Amino acid sequence: MATVEEENKVILARSRRHTRRSFLGAGVAAAAGFGLYRWIEGRPAEDDQPIPYRNAFEANAAISQALFHDHALTPTYPLHQAENLRVNGVFGLKEELVPESYRLQVVGSTAVEQHPGFSRDVTAWEYRYTQTKSAEDPGHDTKSAPHHANDAKQEKPERGREDAGQSDSTLAPGTPGLLLTMDDVLKLPRQELVTQFKCIEGWSQIVLWAGVRMADFIEAHPPEKIAGREPKFVYMETPDGDYYTGYDLAVCRHPQTLLVTEMMGAPLTQFHGAPLRLHMPTKYGYKQIKRIGLISYTDLKPDDYWTKLGYDWYAGL
Numbered sequence: 001m002a003t004v005e006e007e008n009k010v011i012l013a014r015s016r017r018h019t020r021r022s023f024l025g026a027g028v029a030a031a032a033g034f035g036l037y038r039w040i041e042g043r044p045a046e047d048d049q050p051i052p053y054r055n056a057f058e059a060n061a062a063i064s065q066a067l068f069h070d071h072a073l074t075p076t077y078p079l080h081q082a083e084n085l086r087v088n089g090v091f092g093l094k095e096e097l098v099p100e101s102y103r104l105q106v107v108g109s110t111a112v113e114q115h116p117g118f119s120r121d122v123t124a125w126e127y128r129y130t131q132t133k134s135a136e137d138p139g140h141d142t143k144s145a146p147h148h149a150n151d152a153k154q155e156k157p158e159r160g161r162e163d164a165g166q167s168d169s170t171l172a173p174g175t176p177g178l179l180l181t182m183d184d185v186l187k188l189p190r191q192e193l194v195t196q197f198k199c200i201e202g203w204s205q206i207v208l209w210a211g212v213r214m215a216d217f218i219e220a221h222p223p224e225k226i227a228g229r230e231p232k233f234v235y236m237e238t239p240d241g242d243y244y245t246g247y248d249l250a251v252c253r254h255p256q257t258l259l260v261t262e263m264m265g266a267p268l269t270q271f272h273g274a275p276l277r278l279h280m281p282t283k284y285g286y287k288q289i290k291r292i293g294l295i296s297y298t299d300l301k302p303d304d305y306w307t308k309l310g311y312d313w314y315a316g317l
């Protein structure tokens with residue numbers, strides 16, 4: 001049996017090869033990738049694998065590498081290499097959330113009416129914020145003017161107050177779904193992972209994460225089928241709708257995609273996304289949303305904060 005170290009060496013070598021190839025193929029993939037991807041995802045699936053994947057592998061190595069990489073494992077590291085992550089980007093986190101007022105909205109999952117967390121309108125849930133100013137360093141990415149904290153009446157804040165504006169995928173009032181507590185989320189098996197976090201700005205850090213696998217979450221709250229098959233996408237946003245992200249359902253089921261509650265052995269802080277953030281080591285940092293307020297299954301390609309500002313929706317490494 002191979003030791004963890006040996007296994008990691010293999011994975012590392014493989015992932016280096018991937019990186020090199022996806023560099024070579026980046027232009028082709030950028031030009032053709034999206035169209036092809038949509039075409040593939042539109043096919044009926046057999047054993048979870050859409051049939052044309054195979055043909056695509058043979059037809060075009062560059063594009064298939066980009067697709068295949070979604071299913072490959074990223075390397076893990078020994079704990080002693082892990083360090084505290086810097087804070088980078090606090091859209092949707094500027095006001096401190098009152099922990100008891102936190103709920104995770106889940107939309108598009110099956111059998112919601114039977115669930116104790118069922119709500120006829122998840123958008124009506126009122127998150128509360130404190131007026132206290134955080135002592136935590138908000139990092140450098142705070143160029144937007146700080147918006148005024150809610151006044152004493154705790155009015156619902158306006159959504160989409162940051163550079164990218166409001167999300168096109170935001171829920172309409174009256175959307176039914178679930179309102180889960182953190183206790184609900186933490187019923188799922190605990191998972192720890194030491195992986196690299198990569199920001200597109202050119203820095204990376206190795207971090208110890210803990211939380212639950214998103215795959216387990218999806219199994220516990222499976223998507224309702226649309227026209228006999230699973231919806232293609234997952235959409236997430238912060239409780240105030242200021243930051244938002246979209247994913248393929250498949251990458252959410254990747255075994256290293258985590259709903260994170262702790263970093264480096266401590267609970268998440270406000271600016272790292274308490275009480276729940278995403279870690280997705282197959283994607284750049286901007287896809288790893290902090291302070292998840294909503295998880296929604298959808299068949300419409302979701303809007304994404306940084307895609308709106310010109311970055312790639314796919315954001316694969």
Ligand SMILES: Nc1nc2c(c(=O)[nH]1)N[C@H]1C(S)=C(S)[C@@H](COP(=O)(O)O)O[C@H]1N2
Binds near residue numbers: 085091093198243272
């Ligand atoms: N809610 C929210 N999530 C976010 C961002 C943000 O501004 N707001 N920035 C993203 C970017 S670009 C990065 S690199 C990481 C940074 O996470 P960290 O602050 O924990 O290092 O969060 C991502 N998730």
Ligand SMILES: [Mo]
Binds near residue numbers: 286
């Ligand atoms: Mo980033």
